[in-house]
Amino acid sequence: MERATSSLESRLKAQAFALGFELAGIAPASEADGFDRLRDWLDRGFAGEMAYMRRHAAARRHPAAVLPEVHSVLMVGMTYGECGARSAEHGMQKEPSAVPRSAFRVPRSARVARYARGPDYHDVLRDRLNRLLRWVQAEVPGCIGRGVVDTAPLLERDFARRAGLGWIGKNTMLINKRKGSYLFLGALLVNLDLQPDEPHEASHCGTCTACLEACPTDAFAGPGWLDARRCISYLTIELRSSIPTEFCSAMGDWLFGCDICQEVCPWNKKPTRGLMSPVPNADVEALDPVELLKMSEEGFRQRFRGTALLRTRRRGLLRNAAIVLGNQGDAEALPVLRQALDDPEPLVREAAAWAIEQIEQRPAPVLPGPDFIRSH
Numbered sequence: 001m002e003r004a005t006s007s008l009e010s011r012l013k014a015q016a017f018a019l020g021f022e023l024a025g026i027a028p029a030s031e032a033d034g035f036d037r038l039r040d041w042l043d044r045g046f047a048g049e050m051a052y053m054r055r056h057a058a059a060r061r062h063p064a065a066v067l068p069e070v071h072s073v074l075m076v077g078m079t080y081g082e083c084g085a086r087s088a089e090h091g092m093q094k095e096p097s098a099v100p101r102s103a104f105r106v107p108r109s110a111r112v113a114r115y116a117r118g119p120d121y122h123d124v125l126r127d128r129l130n131r132l133l134r135w136v137q138a139e140v141p142g143c144i145g146r147g148v149v150d151t152a153p154l155l156e157r158d159f160a161r162r163a164g165l166g167w168i169g170k171n172t173m174l175i176n177k178r179k180g181s182y183l184f185l186g187a188l189l190v191n192l193d194l195q196p197d198e199p200h201e202a203s204h205c206g207t208c209t210a211c212l213e214a215c216p217t218d219a220f221a222g223p224g225w226l227d228a229r230r231c232i233s234y235l236t237i238e239l240r241s242s243i244p245t246e247f248c249s250a251m252g253d254w255l256f257g258c259d260i261c262q263e264v265c266p267w268n269k270k271p272t273r274g275l276m277s278p279v280p281n282a283d284v285e286a287l288d289p290v291e292l293l294k295m296s297e298e299g300f301r302q303r304f305r306g307t308a309l310l311r312t313r314r315r316g317l318l319r320n321a322a323i324v325l326g327n328q329g330d331a332e333a334l335p336v337l338r339q340a341l342d343d344p345e346p347l348v349r350e351a352a353a354w355a356i357e358q359i360e361q362r363p364a365p366v367l368p369g370p371d372f373i374r375s376h
């Protein structure tokens with residue numbers, strides 16, 4: 001097709017902003033910069049049980065695997081959640097493994113990663129990308145394109161960096177100077193020869209290693225190298241089998257995902273409210289792991305329909321809930337944990353047995369003596 005004029009690039013970005021995206025940049029559709037690094041990551045076994053990463057590895061070499069006619073990639077970003085609220089709260093400490101169990105935020109409350117506290121971002125971004133594609137096709141009849149989120153074999157962070165949206169930090173997240181790293185990324189692949197933006201060449205992490213030091217499971221093999229097999233997000237979401245006991249205590253009260261390496265990042269200290277911050281979803285915001293363990297398959301599907309939490313399936317979420325209860329050590333949870341020993345899912349039964357052992361082996365609280373009572 002004929003080369004698009006520069007006015008199309010500016011109008012395309014303006015339309016992306018009008019649709020709610022906060023970042024937009026254009027990258028040429030050539031081989032992904034980090035493809036060799038991806039192969040090294042896979043060869044080191046860091047993908048764990050994510051077989052789809054190995055199965056579709058070759059497709060991630062070039063965006064033509066997603067759209068054969070592609071010439072350009074428009075990368076867009078949208079912030080989510082509220083940043084800056086917790087970074088100062090726990091500084092550079094490892095959380096939650098480095099704090100006493102009594103310091104959990106709310107008794108019997110389980111934490112969900114910020115990105116999953118609202119509607120499923122795949123649906124939101126995909127809808128807006130499709131609307132953006134329709135706009136382009138109206139501007140350039142005959143344009144072929146495809147909007148993708150993170151389910152397509154595209155190394156999004158590579159192309160986001162190439163499109164000038166930010167750099168890839170030591171915790172492997174894309175970081176933008178103004179927006180931080182709490183970002184949803186999407187891509188619009190088109191067969192137009194668009195003028196690319198300048199890539200983001202510099203890294204602004206400097207000597208900071210806060211993200212690496214804060215990880216309670218020591219999931220980073222080095223700056224920029226995440227061993228997913230040790231990552232709480234992987235353990236609570238991607239792992240379909242039992243969570244290794246060596247990581248259970250370090251999970252603390254994380255039920256679904258983890259934000260620790262982002263919470264301690266200095267680039268997330270500035271308070272921001274993302275455009276993807278929906279009206280708080282009561283079904284996700286405050287989750288009681290005891291109530292979750294009572295949930296049937298149908299109840300699980302009804303409560304979490306339209307959210308990212310469906311990804312774990314009932315057995316995964318209840319497995320995680322039992323581990324949270326074991327970490328919180330509340331003896332009042334023992335009855336429901338004992339009931340979970342009869343759950344039809346082996347994963348749930350195993351996690352419940354672990355949690356019961358953790359609670360029962362805790363030393364009994366020391367009650368104040370009569371002298372203390374009289375003096376108070």
